[in-house]
Amino acid sequence: MVRTDREGVWKRLGIRGVGMVLPGVDRSCRDVKEFAGTVLSGRSAISPLDLTDSAVRVAGRVPEEFTEELDLPDAVIRRTPRAGRLAHAAVVDAMDNAGLTAREISDGRAVLILTSLQFSVQEVIRLMRRFDDQGPSGVGMRYWATATPGAIASMLCMNLGLDIPTFTLTGGCSVSLRGFELGANMVARGEVEHAIVVGVETPLEPLFLSSTAYQTRTGHRASSTSADPSDVRPHDEVQTGNAPAEGAMAFVLGPATEGDGNIEVAMLSSRNGGNNAMGLGDPVPYGRDLAGLLRSADVTFDDLACFCDFAEGNRELENFLCDTVDSLRDSLADDSPLYITSQEACYGHLPGAVGLLKVLSGLVMLDAERIAPTANLVTPYKRLPATPVVGEAAAFSRSARPTVLTAALSGGGDTTSVLLRTV
Structure with a gap:
């Protein structure tokens, strides 16, 4: 139900920092100014997708591997699924833009909110193949340690040095806005000094894409099967479907202070x-x-x-x-x-x-x-x-x-x- 009293409807807070790893044609978008330029000009960063076992032919892709930028030991990077690596990079940039260290965030009251539709299905698929090949001993604790939502949130805290509680939210396409709402309310009510809200998705694999490309009896199909990125057209007379995308975005929210933001x-x-x-x-x-x-x-x-x-x-x-x-x-x-x-x-x-x-x-x-x-x-x-x-x-x-x-x-x-x- 919508609140009818206006007192308390508007919440004031500060956007302390933003970080992202978003799709690009030749390289990913990592900068707020570049993001603003793309949005305000209406440019498209959708590009061709070459998967032989999927009907989807265009997607928002993070084209380069960026593990060398994570400043983590190779052994840790190997254990971190792609969803965790994307989220890590976005949170690092958000914290840097906020001018906050992990210690400063951990010394106060703070929370990490991680959202995703499917978290780390790519990792689950790899583990299933490993299970088929090597059995339980070949998988060991890898599923619990790398592929579950709680593991990814805990991995973020460990890799980043954050000593704060975590929430993991999963749901449909409104889940990250729900996470933003949760974090903003916690900050506005004074429950925490900082809320790190990060949304991440790695859906460019056949299991996810097969459902988005499936045409129902009513004729609905979520994703376009066109090979032309310009055929993804919201608000247009001609529509062929969306372009699924991978990436991550993070906000550091805090109380409103003097100045901008x-x-x-x-x-x-x-x-x-x-x-x-x-x-x-x-x-x-x-x-x-x-x-x-x-x-x-x-x-x-x-x-x-x-x-x-x-x-x-x-x-x-x-x-x-x-x-x-x-x-x-x-x-x-x-x-x-x-x-x-x-x-x-x-x-x-x-x-x-x-x-x-x-x-x-x-x-x-x-x-x-x-x-x-x-x-x-x-x-x-x-x-x-x-x-x-x-x-x-x-x-x-x-x-x-x-x-x-x-x-x-x-x-x-x-x-x-x-x-x-x-x-």
């Missing part, structure tokens, strides 16, 4: 009744929930610079977005202009970190006072009850206190929505 957030997690594990649920109550969030935060469409939405590039999700916005408009009785944007065609669909990517995209737009265009968008979908930005970033034309709404939707009907504004 402070934000206010209003947050809502809800459920809109998915009828199965992948069902999207009912868009009507979700639209009502969004309307309730805006009302409780005292935000109107005139205050809302844009909606950084959950469209991925497949028609089922696009239609769900359309129905959600229709319900939002009906609930608010407001037919004012609403601008929308999606970054799914910039880096691809990164399930375990897409919510954090959306938060950073919203902050980039607030800082630049421009709405990012949707990458690869050619012809806007006629059914959209909102205005997608095409081609070039659009200047804010709203109130003196613009706000960005960002949302993530999971299969099964779980949703998390966040209102962002700078202080």
Whole structure:
């Protein structure tokens, strides 16, 4: 349920540092300025994917191996699965950008929140093959030590020298935004001084991709089977599906302080009744929930610079977005202009970190006072009850206190929505 009292709806906190290892064509994106340039220009970093046992032909890939940058012994790197290495690099950069050492974080009250859709399935596949070849003695304790969510979180703490409690959250594509909500609330309530929130995903293997490329009886297919990266088109009349992506993003959150880097957030997690594990649920109550969030935060469409939405590039999700916005408009009785944007065609669909990517995209737009265009968008979908930005970033034309709404939707009907504004 949405809170109706405005006192306490907005939480103030500081973004102390951000780190990332995101897809790129020739090299990964590791820098906030590079990320901002990609988002605001609407560039796509999706590239061809050559897997003989998968129908998926494009993806957001981290093209280079970066283990030499981890500053860890070779024996430790060999024991650390790819998901752990990606998360490690993102957290190191976030801590460096925050100007905080592991000792400083550990000496205070802090928490590490690690989110993913599937954590380390690549490692599980390798261990299953090892089990088939060598039996139990060939696997030993490797499964528990390298492939489970708790092991990856503990491995991060050990490798980074963090002496803090951990949470591991798994779920659908809203899981990292849920992790952000948890960390932001803990900081705002004074439960911790710092929350490190990191989302990670390594889905570019046949088991994950086989389901995303499967076409259901209704004609739905999550991932595009086109070999052309520009065919991944959120908000477009022509849609072939999303591009699955690997990578990691991390935030270091702390209390608001004097100076820059402070934000206010209003947050809502809800459920809109998915009828199965992948069902999207009912868009009507979700639209009502969004309307309730805006009302409780005292935000109107005139205050809302844009909606950084959950469209991925497949028609089922696009239609769900359309129905959600229709319900939002009906609930608010407001037919004012609403601008929308999606970054799914910039880096691809990164399930375990897409919510954090959306938060950073919203902050980039607030800082630049421009709405990012949707990458690869050619012809806007006629059914959209909102205005997608095409081609070039659009200047804010709203109130003196613009706000960005960002949302993530999971299969099964779980949703998390966040209102962002700078202080």
